[in-house]
Amino acid sequence: MTQKIVLMGAGLIGREHAILLRANHRVELVGIADISEAGKALSEEFGAHYFTDMREMLDTMKPDGAIIALPNALHVEAALACIERGVPSLVEKPIADSLDAAKLLVEAVELTGVPVLVGHQRRHSPDIAKARQLVSEAALGRLVAVNAMWMTDKPEPYFDAAWRRQPGGGPLLINLIHDIDCMRFICGDIERVMAFTSNAVRSFEVEDTASVSVSFANGALGTFIMSDTAVSPYNWDTAAGQALYFPHQPENTYFLAGTKAALSIPSMDIWRHETEAHHWQHPLLRQHVTLDGSRAYENQLNHFADIIAGKAEPLVSARDGMMTLATVLAIAKAGRENGVVNVADMLG
Numbered sequence: 001m002t003q004k005i006v007l008m009g010a011g012l013i014g015r016e017h018a019i020l021l022r023a024n025h026r027v028e029l030v031g032i033a034d035i036s037e038a039g040k041a042l043s044e045e046f047g048a049h050y051f052t053d054m055r056e057m058l059d060t061m062k063p064d065g066a067i068i069a070l071p072n073a074l075h076v077e078a079a080l081a082c083i084e085r086g087v088p089s090l091v092e093k094p095i096a097d098s099l100d101a102a103k104l105l106v107e108a109v110e111l112t113g114v115p116v117l118v119g120h121q122r123r124h125s126p127d128i129a130k131a132r133q134l135v136s137e138a139a140l141g142r143l144v145a146v147n148a149m150w151m152t153d154k155p156e157p158y159f160d161a162a163w164r165r166q167p168g169g170g171p172l173l174i175n176l177i178h179d180i181d182c183m184r185f186i187c188g189d190i191e192r193v194m195a196f197t198s199n200a201v202r203s204f205e206v207e208d209t210a211s212v213s214v215s216f217a218n219g220a221l222g223t224f225i226m227s228d229t230a231v232s233p234y235n236w237d238t239a240a241g242q243a244l245y246f247p248h249q250p251e252n253t254y255f256l257a258g259t260k261a262a263l264s265i266p267s268m269d270i271w272r273h274e275t276e277a278h279h280w281q282h283p284l285l286r287q288h289v290t291l292d293g294s295r296a297y298e299n300q301l302n303h304f305a306d307i308i309a310g311k312a313e314p315l316v317s318a319r320d321g322m323m324t325l326a327t328v329l330a331i332a333k334a335g336r337e338n339g340v341v342n343v344a345d346m347l348g
């Protein structure tokens with residue numbers, strides 16, 4: 001039977017969720033809640049009932065699931081409203097705008113058992129899933145070092161929305177959070193972080209560029225470099241061809257190296273010596289890993305439908321989403337204070 005889905009928030013990503021819902025025969029978009037005129041127009045375009053109040057929508061439509069694409073500060077309030085009514089939700093990232101709010105949601109999920117899937121869609125991409133499998137099977141040997149990049153040039157009008165220039169709306173929490181989540185998913189938890197942040201180009205209150213150094217719980221070390229004001233193909237969204245509204249520009253953005261082999265993502269090339277006795281004076285062989293060609297956002301929606309049907313547990317749980325948020329907030333703190341921050345200390 002088709003699942004009835006409601007959408008909260010009809011902005012930039014809300015519209016994309018509506019398009020994805022329309023294309024998926026397992027689900028039907030029955031209601032949209034948004035306080036803006038644009039929300040009304042979107043609900044007319046998609047033949048969904050329009051509401052200005054998300055609770056009224058939940059009570060009227062009695063949906064099987066809800067997608068929450070509201071500004072960060074409303075994620076927890078909306079997800080709690082779903083939990084109170086026993087409605088599974090897909091909450092856009094970050095799970096919350098603060099760790100206190102995230103903890104409230106994690107407690108409610110774990111107390112009630114009503115599922116919440118956090119929208120870190122990259123985990124549903126075949127390259128990220130395969131990379132996790134390769135690392136967990138020790139195909140690279142013992143993981144030693146990781147390098148991740150996210151650099152692109154956002155246009156000026158993007159910053160017309162005031163929240164994108166203010167604390168909480170910068171590229172650490174909007175963009176780097178995806179790369180941090182991917183590396184946590186592939187390599188395991190990050191324990192300690194150091195960072196430099198800069199607003200030298202855009203001069204907003206929030207950072208435009210950051211360099212980050214991390215240590216993973218398994219002993220591997222990693223670096224991240226991020227900027228939303230640099231022209232580059234080195235960001236996973238365009239490099240992997242998984243973005244919804246950007247061109248596909250094949251490149252590599254993540255580099256993993258272990259004691260036996262190295263892996264580049266998203267090209268998915270494994271580099272290793274012909275024999276284990278070989279070393280840096282011997283050539284490396286390149287093996288390409290073929291993927292299934294499936295797409296992150298479609299896979300995420302199908303996974304959400306499986307959760308609603310009781311066939312799957314969230315791949316990104318509320319607790320997992322909170323840990324990714326804690327890691328990014330630790331990076332922001334390290335950048336402000338020029339010191340080392342333990343991620344566990346962020347959670348008190």
Ligand SMILES: NC(=O)c1ccc[n+]([C@@H]2O[C@H](COP(=O)([O-])OP(=O)(O)OC[C@H]3O[C@@H](n4cnc5c(N)ncnc54)[C@H](O)[C@@H]3O)[C@@H](O)[C@H]2O)c1
Pocket residue numbers: 008009010011012013014033034035036038039052054069070071072074092093094119120121161174
């Ligand atoms: N996973 C991804 O790829 C991805 C991409 C973009 C954005 N996001 C996330 O999605 C969320 C939304 O981002 P966006 O760029 O679409 O923002 P946006 O500002 O374009 O859209 C937010 C919408 O929420 C509506 N809204 C605000 N308050 C409301 C309320 N009280 N009730 C109902 N509607 C209300 C606004 O009118 C607006 O239409 C953010 O959390 C962001 O981090 C995720």
